[in-house]
Amino acid sequence: MATIASDSLPSPTRDRGRGTANFADFRAFWRQFFARAFDPYRPELHYMRGPGPACRAKQAANAQSRPG
Numbered sequence: 747m748a749t750i751a752s753d754s755l756p757s758p759t760r761d762r763g764r765g766t767a768n769f770a771d772f773r774a775f776w777r778q779f780f781a782r783a784f785d786p787y788r789p790e791l792h793y794m795r796g797p798g799p800a801c802r803a804k805q806a807a808n809a810q811s812r813p814g
Contacts, residue, residue: 797805
């Protein structure tokens, strides 16, 4: 059997605000966790695949200016 020994017990007046701070930390952690875990933004849906119209226009202009 294990025994736990303590030199002094914490004073209730010293730890009075600690319970609300722990709850606030707990709540902030879970709020941030859910915000990141269930974030509706999916960058792969907005990722541009391939060259866009500006790149095509630039390539077309370069192809026309080259002597053939």
